[in-house]
Amino acid sequence: MIEYENLYKVNQPFFEAYHRSFNEVLESGWYILGKAVQQFETQFAAYCQTSYCCGVANGLDALMLALKSFNFEAGDEVIVPSNTYIATILAIVHNGLKPVLVEPDIATYNIDPAKIEEKITPRTRAVMVVHLYGKLCEMNRINAIADKHHLKVIEDGAQAHGASYKGKKAGSFGQFGAFSFYPTKNLGALADAGALTTNDAALFEKVFTLRNYGSRVKYYNELVGYNSRLDEMQAAFLSIKLQQLDAINHHKRKLADLYLAGLKTDFIKPVVQPDYFDVYHIFTIRHPQRDKLRDYLLQNEIKTEIHYPVPPNKQKAMKGILDDQPTPIAAEIHATTLSLPISYFHTEQDIQRVIEVMNRF
Numbered sequence: 001m002i003e004y005e006n007l008y009k010v011n012q013p014f015f016e017a018y019h020r021s022f023n024e025v026l027e028s029g030w031y032i033l034g035k036a037v038q039q040f041e042t043q044f045a046a047y048c049q050t051s052y053c054c055g056v057a058n059g060l061d062a063l064m065l066a067l068k069s070f071n072f073e074a075g076d077e078v079i080v081p082s083n084t085y086i087a088t089i090l091a092i093v094h095n096g097l098k099p100v101l102v103e104p105d106i107a108t109y110n111i112d113p114a115k116i117e118e119k120i121t122p123r124t125r126a127v128m129v130v131h132l133y134g135k136l137c138e139m140n141r142i143n144a145i146a147d148k149h150h151l152k153v154i155e156d157g158a159q160a161h162g163a164s165y166k167g168k169k170a171g172s173f174g175q176f177g178a179f180s181f182y183p184t185k186n187l188g189a190l191a192d193a194g195a196l197t198t199n200d201a202a203l204f205e206k207v208f209t210l211r212n213y214g215s216r217v218k219y220y221n222e223l224v225g226y227n228s229r230l231d232e233m234q235a236a237f238l239s240i241k242l243q244q245l246d247a248i249n250h251h252k253r254k255l256a257d258l259y260l261a262g263l264k265t266d267f268i269k270p271v272v273q274p275d276y277f278d279v280y281h282i283f284t285i286r287h288p289q290r291d292k293l294r295d296y297l298l299q300n301e302i303k304t305e306i307h308y309p310v311p312p313n314k315q316k317a318m319k320g321i322l323d324d325q326p327t328p329i330a331a332e333i334h335a336t337t338l339s340l341p342i343s344y345f346h347t348e349q350d351i352q353r354v355i356e357v358m359n360r361f
């Protein structure tokens with residue numbers, strides 16, 4: 001059986017280092033907001049080419065706190081891609097803001113910059129872009145539109161740790177980059193964890209305060225804050241894995257190259273564009289008989305996933321929130337997309353086997 005994901009195997013190369021750092025944190029006697037968090041924040045900011053990083057509890061909180069820091073008014077609008085993972089939308093809704101869907105480019109699966117301006121109203125305050133599957137959005141065009149209309153830009157980088165455009169990294173283009181370190185992400189912890197990156201000192205102070213009960217000095221609360229702290233243990237593990245993130249991304253890119261070269265043209269493959277360094281958090285193909293293909297692969301002992309089976313505006317939870325915004329392109333992607341095995345533990349032989357079976361479909 002070729003598995004889709006196996007977190008034991010993904011983390012096995014790090015076990016020895018993790019055991020050592022577990023002991024260090026355990027024996028330090030300091031478990032919340034200490035040296036390990038500070039060290040990881042410094043390292044991750046440097047990695048993302050930003051001035052600041054603020055560790056938080058998870059990716060959803062990173063997105064929510066980024067929006068919270070701007071003090072938008074209830075009912076203000078935030079532009080967001082129609083085919084994103086639900087977390088991006090929830091961060092907007094939980095802030096009392098209105099998600100306004102913009103369709104993706106069917107070739108890149110990322111928000112189509114040409115369709116943003118027609119959705120801007122006097123109440124639009126921000127664009128929340130998502131670097132889906134590990135490919136950067138067209139940030140130069142998006143930032144130009146945001147500047148022209150005085151909008152904030154937040155990057156959901158939960159699938160794009162280390163992805164870049166002309167050498168400029170995910171999380172360094174907008175006012176904020178929001179990251180998740182959920183265990184399956186390219187940079188994954190052993191529990192929930194997340195972070196925000198920014199170049200803006202005042203915004204950094206704001207989220208830094210918000211994540212810890214609105215307090216900078218213990219027992220003095222300046223803001224109506226939250227408890228959304230990255231813990232010492234996960235920060236210590238993340239510092240270790242961060243050193244190997246480029247190697248992890250390199251491995252996934254090598255596997256992606258095999259798929260790109262080997263899969264027959266019946267399958268619509270991810271586009272490869274000059275200057276874009278994609279990190280293939282997910283390797284997705286599209287095919288009109290997706291469900292049949294998925295069954296066929298399973299019969300041949302190959303597991304796959306669908307990212308995602310239901311678009312946000314068709315989710316039950318979004319009734320009365322998004323269901324008045326039709327999104328035919330997102331619907332087409334959700335109906336045809338299939339994610340192939342591309343984890344850190346997969347070998348080139350695994351991928352060759354998937355290609356060989358796929359090409360007989």
Ligand SMILES: *Cc1c(COP(=O)(O)O)cnc(C)c1O
Pocket residue numbers: 058059060061084085087088130156158159180181182192193194
């Ligand atoms: C994983 C993910 C998130 C949410 O991260 P959590 O840490 O699970 O809260 C947000 N956005 C996207 C695009 C994701 O893939």
